[in-house]
Amino acid sequence: MNPKPTSQVLAEATAAMVDRHDVTDLLTRLLRDGSSSLGVDAMGLIVQAPDDTLELLVSTSHRVAELEALQVGQDEGPCVECYRSASPVVALGASVIQLRWPVSGEAIVRAGFGAVHAFPLVWHGRALGALNIFTQSDAALDESQREMAQAFTDMSTIVILQTQSIDQRQITESLREALLGRVVIEQAKGALAHLQGVDTATAYELLVTEAVQRATSVTQVAQDVLTRAQRQRTGS
Amino acid sequence: MTNDGLGPDPRHRAAILAALTRGIARDVDRLPLPARLCNAFVDVFGGAGAAITLGYHQPDRLTLCATDPTVARLDGLQEVLGEGPGWDAFTSRRVVTADLRHPTPWEHFSSTARQELGELWVCAAPMRPDDRALGVVMVYDESPEAIGGDPVLAQFLADAVGAALLGHDALLTDDVxxxxxxxxxxxxxxxxxxxxxxxxxxxxxxxxxxxxxxxxxxxxxxxxxxxxxxxxxxxxxxxxxxx
Missing domain, CATH: 1.10.10.10 (Winged helix-like DNA-binding domain superfamily/Winged helix DNA-binding domain)
Incomplete structure (x- = not known):
């Protein structure tokens, strides 16, 4: 079995922003810039492949590429744990790292690293992968470094998502629907406020009450109110 | 001027995204994401100020951020008049620029803006995280010469900003x-x-x-x-x- 590597899938995928670009090249350069912005020694990025396994996508050095591949192969390590839990992972000091991940931790320490941080690539609550940050020092990243690391993680997420145009379109669509639904409710509050001579807060309560009574959504009631308001002219 | 060609070369793209990322990471605890995106856009692209407007068409239009009163007025004026570079950028899905020192296709917008705000240069770039326009990033300055005004860069940044906004759940919370x-x-x-x-x-x-x-x-x-x-x-x- 030899599934197409994710990097190739991503590079082939078409999307507005990066269809004409080499995604892995872009991400590699982005991680290099990120490493120097943060003042850390190395970064590696693993992502969920289409068949739900984890795969190394890019790294800033060959040494880190091996460490990431080992984590994926062993199904153990900071990046794997971060992806599974969808929350950040921190391990400081050689003994902590070795104790926590017997195989990959040992390799991380042997490669000369004293601390690892991992940040999840999260998109609407779902983890798509994780960004691993390696430092020779065993110190924790400070607040501003963590914020910067999070921003680079988010930007990596965005670049990767650009290659998944269908998901993306659905999200645009649902965002648009949610925004439009909200607009209709506000308009109905205004219409009711005028028709009933109440303030907009009270108008909203009326909408909610009617939705409960009719066992329907507030958006539906709002739509009905607007339709009624257009038929009956009540001014003056 | 419009652009539909290649974006910046790979070396520049990564550097641009990194610069944008550093801008977004700044003031995390002080400013909401749209404001940080506006500031980061100006940091990287140049210009005196920027605004981000979601869904240019009625009724779901929403201006998420305007960095100063001038760009807020440029945005509000286009809404009232129903014309201007922002409208054209949104409908054509291309970068549209306007130099108010010269005649433009938008007579009302240009004359009012020129009178109230001066002979500005305005650049509107559609945010196209997918194949449709999500909204428009608008940036302005005294003149195009002041900032270079590269439409390729504007488009690349606007797409990245749009993609960043799509991941922002707070867009839908009521207290924004x-x-x-x-x-x-x-x-x-x-x-x-x-x-x-x-x-x-x-x-x-x-x-x-x-x-x-x-x-x-x-x-x-x-x-x-x-x-x-x-x-x-x-x-x-x-x-x-x-x-």
Whole structure:
């Protein structure tokens, strides 16, 4: 079995922003810039492949590429744990790292690293992968470094998502629907406020009450109110 | 000028994204994401100020951030007039620039903006995280010479900003600042619907026309309607003396 590597899938995928670009090249350069912005020694990025396994996508050095591949192969390590839990992972000091991940931790320490941080690539609550940050020092990243690391993680997420145009379109669509639904409710509050001579807060309560009574959504009631308001002219 | 060709080369793309990322990471605890995106856009692209407007068409238009009163006015003016580089950028899905020192295709917008704000240079780039336009990033400066004004860079940045916004759940929470202001416009539209028995689209047109005739923006007219100081249901619009 030899599934197409994710990097190739991503590079082939078409999307507005990066269809004409080499995604892995872009991400590699982005991680290099990120490493120097943060003042850390190395970064590696693993992502969920289409068949739900984890795969190394890019790294800033060959040494880190091996460490990431080992984590994926062993199904153990900071990046794997971060992806599974969808929350950040921190391990400081050689003994902590070795104790926590017997195989990959040992390799991380042997490669000369004293601390690892991992940040999840999260998109609407779902983890798509994780960004691993390696430092020779065993110190924790400070607040501003963590914020910067999070921003680079988010930007990596965005670049990767650009290659998944269908998901993306659905999200645009649902965002648009949610925004439009909200607009209709506000308009109905205004219409009711005028028709009933109440303030907009009270108008909203009326909408909610009617939705409960009719066992329907507030958006539906709002739509009905607007339709009624257009038929009956009540001014003056 | 429009651009549909290749983006910046890979080396530059990564550097641009890294610069944008550093800009976004700044002031995390002080500013909401849209404001940080506006600032980061100006950091990387240049310009005196920027605004991000979601969904340029009525009724779901929402200006998420404007970095200063000038760009806020440029945005509000285009909404009232229904014309300008932002509109064209949104509908054509291409970068549209306007140099107000010279004649433009938007006579009302240009003359009003020139008179009120000066001979500015305006660049509107559609945010196209997928194959449709999500909204527009608009940036302005004294002249194009001041910032280079590369449309390829503007488009690349706008797409990245749009993609960043799509991941931002807070767009849909009710306490987002810009939405709090904007929901009053929608409520006012509802009141005008009830006053005149017309559709929301027509009601919005009434409010826009009134804003135009009063030389103000739709938010100001909406506030009057909500205060019941302005009622369109009589023969003509009556404004009770606000004093």
């Amino acid at each position: 600042g810009p939405w709090v202001v904007r929901q009053q416009v929608h409520q006012a539209v509802g009141m005008v619907v009830a006053q005149l028995g017309i559709s929301p689209v027509d009601a919005m047109a009434v409010i826009r026309a009134h804003a135009y005739s009063q030389d103000t923006d739709v938010e100001a007219i909406a506030a009057l309607v909500l205060d019941r100081a302005l009622d369109f249901s009589d023969a003509g619009p009556t404004t009770k003396d606000p004093a």
